[in-house]
Amino acid sequence: MAVEGKVAKVLGNSEIVLNRGRTDGVRTGMVFEVYSPDGEEVWDPDTGETLGTVEDIKAQAEVTEVKERLSVARLRQNAQSPFGAVDIGEMQQNLQRMFGQMFGDDVRVQGFGTGSPDDPDLESMLGGPLQDLSKVQVGDAAREVKRR
16 A cells, blocks of 8 residues: 655755655655645636646655654656746746636736736735745645556
8 A cells, every 4th residue: 555644844955854754664765746635726718617626746756764753755856847747938828817817807917026016916916925836835745656
């Protein structure tokens, strides 16, 4: 059975700490997928209605150190893009389309907090700073990737 756990801490050097260790069967060299436990909501581009959620794999991490109740794993670089499966241009286009439907076509998605004070931007419309959900965070789920 695959080992499952959560991200307990994000270290500054592209490493994470998992809340599973030797007592849970974790060994050096094991690979884990890190994903959002709630999934990512999918919207219909025609109607703007939600279609449900899909699992959003944020990263893979290889275990480099194992202790009794925790393990340290190094995040692997994603070859597609440093921002995950979607590049910034595509992300901005999708946000523009979604917020155009929600707030009207005159609203423009800009660099967060970089526009003039008179122009509405995403952060001001939503009432505060945005959290980058593509990054690995404490509480994200992790599960062992079984090798074939």
